[in-house]
Amino acid sequence: MESVTTPFIAEMRKTPLNAVHRRLGAKMVNFGGWDMPVEYPASGGLVAEHKAVRSRVGVFDVSHMGDIRIRSGRTPGGALAAVQHISMNDASKLAIGQAHYSAMLYPTGTFVDDVIVHRLGEEDYLLVINAGTREKDINWVRENAKGFDCAVEDLSDAYTQLAIQGPRAQELLQKLTDANLGIIKNYWFTHGTVCNLKNTLIARTGYTGEDGFEIYVPSDDATSEMVWNKVMQAGREFGIIPCGLGARNTLRLESKMALYGHEISDKINVWEAGLDRYCKMEKGDFIGRAALERAKAAGVTRTLVGLEMVDRGIARDEYCCCNENGEVIGVVTSGSPSPTLCKNIALAYAPPAMSALGTAIYVQIRQQRCKAQVVATPFYKRPKR
């Protein structure tokens, strides 16, 4: 057996909760240069963690995510103008306390990264970005915000970010905060006291397709551990377990949420990725817009489809997709067994002509060509409660 786990590298970056993960016996992996827990075998491992989030509640350390604050200078509207220029969604529609999914694009209409934009105040925005692209993103924002009257601040190391996810997340977190969580809508946020920490950002966001919250607390080790422990304690009655990047990946895949470097990258444009509804062409100019206009006129040559394996076999990232004659027609971007559906699922790029539901697509799995079919996405949608 050869392990695919990346070996430990001494220079890897650690979140303030690294020691906690190791004490819990987490299996650690190198994720974009970060030493992160992939699963916690002692509390059941990946599948148990996945199921905890779908049925109860789980907690993830997502402190490796980056945070960029953009505030206006003397000119009112400076921050908004910068955010509008560097991201594709329409930030002018955001109320204070509201967030939305968006992305930063290259002039080619392909992705620098996907981001969640929070409007903190009248002239104040927070962009939450991916870990693996942190430096690139911050440089990109600084460079492209230069022409606007705004200040760009990298707060990535200032926060420990915990994602509390699952149908019991609200009940759990309500025990630790004075903020009224029941009135926070999906993709809205508030500030409140959490674990006696005043003015904590509490957002009803996540990357699991389940209800849940993300909280941002000061990143010193003592505070981070205190909050982690209180969350675990408060969650005990709901059956909380710590969850790693493995479950985070299967949860987001079932919900068809994009992962940078997989469904989106500097080679893939917005139309191909199917993220049209987060791209507001009518809002005015922004980086990538012109290229997207040309791309739309030209038409897409590939589109993201959901696959379900028909034959025995698991489609994995980067496996080739073929038609029935064995000609390569596309590639798998993410593939895994789905713990909720008990099927082997995948996202893949395929020609639009092969994207209709029920179309047979063959995935090359080692020496075998295994049949799959195009299915509706998201693979999983949370039940209305």
Added chain:
Amino acid sequence: MAYPANYRYTKEHEWVDVKGDVAAIGITDYAQHELGDVVFVELPKVGSKTEAGKTFGTVESVKAVSDIYAPASGEVVEANDVLHNTPEKINSDPHGEGWLIKVRLANPAEISGLMDTAAYEAYIASQSKEASA
């Protein structure tokens, strides 16, 4: 979990249990731990050949795909096909019911080149130390 004293082991974490000229082959407890919950197994057909050091099958967890290397050369005389429906046996009983294939050895001398139990235990102890350094 104890490593059976009469087995021999590879650096890639396979075990071999030789009885006469037939060797049962599986992955070790250490290996199944590293992988996590096994959800899929691909085994060679009876009658196919294995070659020492070459892959003969695949074991997959939700997260990872692992090639399995043959500790010895020979002909596959039996494959543990019940694992297709119960791959979790590799987790629960890696050295027993979770065996993968049985091979009629072409060159039994290859076995003497493998680690004995004490050597394998020392080997995985050094591996774990590296991982937590």
